[in-house]
Amino acid sequence: MKHIKTLGLLAVAVMALAAVFGTASASAAKFTAGKVGAAIEETTLKNHVFTITGSNTECTNISYTGATEALESESQMVTPSYSGCTAFGFAATITNTNCTYTLTANKTVHIQSTGGGTCSLTIRVNNVFAQCDVTVGVQNGLASVTYTNGAGDLVVVVNISKISAKVNESSGLCPLTVGSHTTASYTGESTVKAAGTTIAWDA
Secondary structure, rough: HHHHHHHHHHHHHHHHHHHHHHHHHHOOOOEEOOOOEEEEEEEEEEEEEEEOEEEEEEEEEEEEEEEEEOOOEOOEEEEEEEEEEEEEEEEEEEEEEEEEEEEEEEEEEEEOOOOOOEEEEEEEEOOOOOEEEEEOEEEEEEEOOOEEEOOOOEEEEEEEEEEEEEEEEEEEEEOOOOOOEEEEEEEEEEEEEOOOOOOOEEO
């Protein structure tokens, strides 16, 4: 009889734990989409800006390519590209080589390589007055990103600090400091849509 009571108490304890963890899992932050495989579309609301050793590289347009990954997901992967960029008065470029951004529902960003291996975001100014070359590579858990639900879309505000970046070249009027740095930052604001359906953030 004593063993039966003990087993009964253990069963109750296990069910209680299952209920607690089940509730926590159900309330975890997530993205929701109306269908799987819908193309991601981005509209730039505020310029996207990398700040490295105190100087800004600012882009008027960023685009995301990707597709909704699940009806409910804790993350959404997108491939970024940049245009209309300037840095301290000069035309600049940001070249994406094999990098994706993984936006997480818990408000962080991972810079990851497509299919493994290496990736780089290369920021460059190259003219007769200034030569700058900066690379940003794989890194995880960059904070933070906020999401606001719209009419079937998301407003995504990025305000990230403590990004690792390496200044490979700085000559002429380029004001960057050569070397590896962990104090770069990135800001920007965009609307993200899923073509033909809805996308939302659920806290």
